[in-house]
Amino acid sequence: MPELESDLASDLGVLVLRLFDAHDDRLPYLTHQQETVTRGELRERVSKQAAVFAGYGIGPGSTVGLRTPPSFTQIEVLLALWRLGAQVLLFDFRLKPPEVAALCGSCRPQFMVSAGSNVRATFGFRSEYEVLTERRRTGLPATTGHRLVQFSSGSTGRPKVIGRTARSLATEVDRFAGVPGMPVKGDRLLLLSSTAHSFGLIGGLLYSLAAGVSVVFAPRVSARDILRTAREHRITAVFGVPAHYELLVAAPDSGAFTGLPDLPDLPDLRVAVSGGEIMPPQVAAEFARRYGVGVGEAYGTTETGIVAIDVGGTLRPSVGRAAPGVVVRVERGELDVALDESPYLFDSGGTQYADGWLHTRDRAEVDVTGAVFVRGRADSLVVIGGLKVDLTEVENVLREHPAVEQAVLVHEGVTEAYVAVRAGFERPSAEELVRWCRERVADFKVPRVVRVLDSLPRTSNGKLVRQAAALRSAG
Structure with a gap:
């Protein structure tokens, strides 16, 4: 060429x-x-x-x-x-x-x-x-x-x-x-x-x-x-x-x-x-x-x-x-x-x-x-109670759950997690996913709110949306 x-x-x-x-x-x-x-x-x-x-x-x-x-x-x-x-x-x-x-x-x-x-x-x-x-x-x-x-x-x-x-x-x-x-x-x-x-x-x-x-x-x-x-x-x-x-x-x-x-x-x-x-x-x-x-x-x-x-x-x-x-x-x-x-x-x-x-x-x-x-x-690092939390780390922990296909965390005052369920799996409860996180990460990293959705919103080129307002609307 x-x-x-x-x-x-x-x-x-x-x-x-x-x-x-x-x-x-x-x-x-x-x-x-x-x-x-x-x-x-x-x-x-x-x-x-x-x-x-x-x-x-x-x-x-x-x-x-x-x-x-x-x-x-x-x-x-x-x-x-x-x-x-x-x-x-x-x-x-x-x-x-x-x-x-x-x-x-x-x-x-x-x-x-x-x-x-x-x-x-x-x-x-x-x-x-x-x-x-x-x-x-x-x-x-x-x-x-x-x-x-x-x-x-x-x-x-x-x-x-x-x-x-x-x-x-x-x-x-x-x-x-x-x-x-x-x-x-x-x-x-x-x-x-x-x-x-x-x-x-x-x-x-x-x-x-x-x-x-x-x-x-x-x-x-x-x-x-x-x-x-x-x-x-x-x-x-x-x-x-x-x-x-x-x-x-x-x-x-x-x-x-x-x-x-x-x-x-x-x-x-x-x-x-x-x-x-x-x-x-x-x-x-x-x-x-x-x-x-x-x-x-x-x-x-x-x-x-x-x-x-x-x-x-x-x-x-x-x-x-x-x-x-x-x-x-x-x-x-x-x-x-x-x-x-x-x-x-x-x-x-x-x-x-x-x-x-x-x-x-x-x-x-x-x-x-x-x-x-x-x-x-870089903006996935937030400070909670004076401690730094990497939201990406917690997202990866949630994705390890067998029923979770994707996960997105946002932090505006409190940490919220939005997860999409994998096809063919029973929908897990928010309480189950909180327990899953609590067993694997420090308590201060555990999301305060978990919302389980059929799918997560994406941008026009396929990237997961990470805006809190858009995620809440999808829920």
Whole structure:
């Protein structure tokens, strides 16, 4: 694969062309059910979309909000806008209109591109959508060289506005290419990670375009659809978030479940990587036992892209070593990542970037081999009665209960625990879970309130919500 980081990469339109030119146009690139789009076919679709958008006046420096469901259309439109040199504000389609409106209030895009009237269920993948383009008179052109604008997950507060330049995207694609064990030309990647977020977009779509990997999408996010898709398309790699692997671990172990012959569930699989949040060790162990493949870990942030990765999952509980070219340090017990410039737009980053370092605010250690160990958010440390309590520690204790699938703790005056029940298990009482904790941690660490839910709320990119008000509403 040719190096992408060059002076030309400062132009995202050139970068898109170079990604297409990396391999034969006849290679399959996108597959959904029985429909496959080759690299050459996608190139033609992108050119046609770009011509339509140019007719609206979209060009270099235009600001365009993009909000479409997961689809071939979403990918075509994004690449077409980049071909024209636009700055794309990429919204997760699962965001509600008031959330999008609030973000647009600070970003002021000149155009909004969204799915039209043929939108159906938002929980699955479709090949195509009608596209509507709206000009906004109050919009403003780009004032920076950022060509991708994303938003932090909002799991602990209001999202930040984060920009990526063409050069930073090209550099990250090259970093993935230098990671041992990543899918290569001829591999078939089942991409479950959201294409509106960094790992799915850059590590999944853009890297695959550069590397000659075929990307396959499941029609719906269910264990049955994921397994059927993997079997039918002889999937060799899977990228997802922990919730996807939890689904697969809990799936019935029989051919009757998928409607396919009784064969190994994932006979061709050799790579499985989880990103978005730290994979629970028990889920990784059960997946390896069930499917015979270790789950790798990809750790990164929206601001930096990939930071550390262990494709084979052999370094767990480490999240892997720093990706090629990434420089990290641990200061005051927290992980920092070197960045040439602030990734934040509209002064939304506060003090998280300073003096050439992005402060992840994740507690971490780096051992003598360079392996990075992430110990949880720095804000998971609270003081109770003058004593420090790590909420993550108590969450892990609750997850060890056989009936608990996930747990989140928050502290606002008192410590509250919210837990989700594992499928097939009897719902434990709050009193039982308090006893469970009291037998395993000091009394001052035991949550005062425990609420048992069917499921815990998640952000649009699959992370568990850690805002007390949202958790209480879910209860």
